Amino acid sequence: MNYSLIILIPLIPLAVFLVLGLLNRKIGPAVSGLIGVSGILLSTVLSFYTAYQYFGVVGKVSGAYPTLVESVVWMNFTDTLRIDMGVLIDPISVMMLIVVSTVSLMVHIYSRGYMKGDEGYTRFFSFLSLFTFSMFGLVLATNLFQIYIFWELVGVSSYLLIGYYYTKESAVAAAKKAFIVTRFADLGFLIGILLIGYYTGTYDFGALNDPGGAILSNWAPASFMGLSVLTWGLILIFIGGAGKSAMFPLHIWLPDAMEGPTPVSALIHAATMVVAGVFLVARLFPMYFFVEDGFALQIVAFVGAFSALFAAVIALTQTDIKRVLAYSTMSQLGYMMLALGVSGYEGSEGLGYMSSMFHLFTHAMFKALLFLCAGSVIHAVHSNELKDMGQLRKYMPVTHISFLIAALAIAGIPPFAGFWSKDEILVAVFEHNTFLYGIGILVAGLTAIYIFRIYFGIFWGKNKAYEHSPHESPSSMTFPLVVLAVLSATVGFIPFSSFISPDRTGFEGHIDIPMAIVAVAVALLGLGVAWILYKKESEMVSRLTDRLGVLYTWAHQKFYVDELYLFVTKNILFKGIAAGAAWFDRNIVDGTMNLIGNSTVVLSRKIKGMQSGRVQDYAMAFVSGTVLLAILFIYLWTS
Structure with missing residues (x-):
């Protein structure tokens, strides 16, 4: 491997960020767009070359893909406890290089028009470019610690x-x-890092992550509230991942x-940033699996399942x-967490791990496509509603076909990409826990309903009286749609299990036909419900929402989680804890300082x-002092 x-893969976008940031006022739009696209294009080429070198040239060593590390010591605390800066190459890091570079390149090209x-x-x-570098x-x-630096x-x-x-505003x-919500989550992440560093050295x-090493074969016996310190550390690290991946209740x-520009939504909140939490759990998967019989991993599974259904x-x-x-992104991330939570470690037992990474890969393509199609629609009608x-x-044939392909992919309709990865997740969950499998199947049906609800609402439905006739987006915006549509239709055929597994050995994957039939039937049922309710405007929808009553209202209001946060923040934190702290600060801390100053x-x-x-006053003081000293x-002399 050429390190x-x-x-250069991260350093190129860093250089682009510095150039465009420092010369912001001096570089015109055409040049800045060209520099941005050229930089990420070069990083993308290097990412694909790295993948070819790793999987095609280096290949398996002693039956497993190797973990290759090139690093230098940055801070040295003890003989073992130090912070290095470098690069780690293994199957999931190479996979993520492909995901980040591909989606980022499409977003950069799309943004030139948008x-x-x-x-x-x-x-x-x-x-x-700064985000891509990070x-x-x-x-x-x-x-x-290195991952925490770039995490921030x-x-x-x-x-x-x-x-x-x-x-x-x-x-x-x-x-x-x-920023604030993820800071609370990242506090847990940091405490978890410090705990693990202190007890493992x-x-x-x-x-x-070494299964045969001293850490996992004899993990720290120190415990708190019935759980080992390492388990608590892993739970705290998962809190950081849950914040970044918008798991309940840190999803708000x-x-x-979505207030940011639509290309931002595609890049950060659909394909790359939000999967960082999933990647973090996958990166530490051996620890999650081996420490205390995977107790922390069970938490990951149930939080993921609930988040998927809730969203x-x-x-x-x-x-x-x-x-x-x-x-939808939150729901699909819940799927990935659920798959990680039910996974084994060796060979085909790692189906959950593999399927989670597989779904991360396919989801990046079709969800980025969905967001970019949404941006194209918003660009045409000037509304999100x-x-x-x-x-x-x-009016928009390219956007229409691209959105349809992405919708079929996320709904799990074969042969599109989402079918292959989602099917593997459901098989892994079924083998582990039938209750969680039931949630997964229900979410699959709901996914088909909500995605085709907006598909029919946007591209079918009733003909609106548009102020300006909508038109297809320029080629700079439609080109990424076509590329991502092709990827959303084809990447499911990659033999992912041959490359990705917890023990890095890979295994031969296959489709479980009965399970696939059930999953596809549920997806088609959801599609059919959406067809009946939303293909044409009808009173059925309003009658249905009236019958659902409170349940629909709660769901529409996002189950009032935001309101609950505001209540806790304003009435408990601000009026209770913060008010008392403010009184102490004003009256005790400030009062003490003021007393010293006034005195x-x-x-x-x-x-x-x-x-x-x-x-004369100074002379009097001098004479008086001299007399007193003499006395x-x-x-003293006489006594």
């Missing part, structure tokens, strides 16, 4: 991109919300993050197409006469 070329005429065009491309650094990290850089990048329209609020992924930032139900009721896709759309297939002022007023400036000396 000098691999290191952001045309925007005042902050160059600034936008510099932020995109994601590359995250997936190549060799240890927990990804958070900063998302803050800048979500709040890109900084003159828009809702965008600023959404950026702050995303290392942050290195190689040492932490994701729908609001799918909400997605059925939203009218903003980008918010529907946002909740379903009520303002209808019959757009007549100094009073004392200075009392003694300021000693510095009168008159010579004291005589007294």
Whole structure:
């Protein structure tokens, strides 16, 4: 492996960020767009070359794909506890290089048309490059602290991109919300890192994940509340991952993050940033599996299952197409977490792990496509609301076909990509827990309903009286749609199990025909329900929502989770804890400081006469002092 070329993969977008950021006012839009696209294109070529070198040239060593590390010591605390900076190449890091580079390249190309005429065009491309650099650094990290550094850089990048329209109050609020919520989650991540580092003596992924090493074969016996310290550390790290991947109850930032430009939604909140949490659990999977019989992994599974169902139900009721896709992302991420949570470790027992990574890969393609198609539609009708759309297939044929392919893929209709990965997830879950399998099947049906609900609403439905006749997007926007549509239709045929497994040996995957028939039948049933309810405008939908009553209202209001957060924040944190802390700060802390200051002022007023400036006063003081010293000396001498 040529490590000098691999290191260039993140460094190129970093250089682009610095150039565009520092020369923002001096570079025109055409040049900045060209620089941005050229930079990520070069990183994409290097990413694919790295994948070819790793899987095709290096290949398996002693029956398993090797873990290759090139690093230098950055901070050295003890003989084993140190922080390195470098690159780690293994099957999932190579896979993520392909995902990040491919989606980022399509978004960069798409943005040249979508952001045309925007005042902050160059600034936008510099932020995109910063985000891409951060994601590359995250997936190549060799240890927990390095991944945490880039984890926070990804958070900063998302803050800048979500709040890109900084003159828009809702965008600023959404950026702050995303930043604050993920900061709480990242606090758990940091504490987990410190716990694991303290009790294991290392942050290195190689040492932490070695099944035959001292850490996993004899993990720390120290315990708290009946669980080992390492289990608590893994749970805290999962909290960080749950925040980034918008798992319940840390999901509230994701729908609001749609305030950013639509290409941002495709890049950050559909394909790359939000899967960082899934990648984090996968990166530490041996620890999650072996420590305390995988107790932390069970938490991952149940949180993932609940998040998948919770988000799918909400997605059925939203009218903003980008918010529907946002909740869809949360639901699909729940699928990935669920698959990780039920996975074994060796060979085909690692089906859950493999299927999670497989779904991450396929989801990146069709969800990015869905968001870019949504951006194309919004670009044409100047609205995010379903009520303002209808019959757009007549005006936007490329967008229509691309959206349909992505919808079929996410619904799990064969032979599109989502079918292959989702089927593997359902098989893995069924083998582990039939209750969770039932949730997975239900979510599959709901997915087909909500995605075809917006498909029919946008491209069929009632013909709207548009102020300006909608038209297809320019080629700079439709080209990425075509590429992603082809990928959404074909990447499912990749023999993923041959490359990705927990023990890096790979295994021969196959389709479980009975399970596949059930999954496809449920998806087709959901599609049929959407066809009946939404292909044409009818009163059935309003009658159905009336019958559902409170349940529909709660789902439409996102089960009032945001309101609950606001209540807790304002009435408990602000009025309770914060108010008491503020009183203590004003009256005790500030009062003590003010007392010291005021006492100094009073004392200075009392003694300021000693510095009168008159010579006779100083002479009197000198003589008096001399006399007193003489008396004291005589007294001590005689006694």
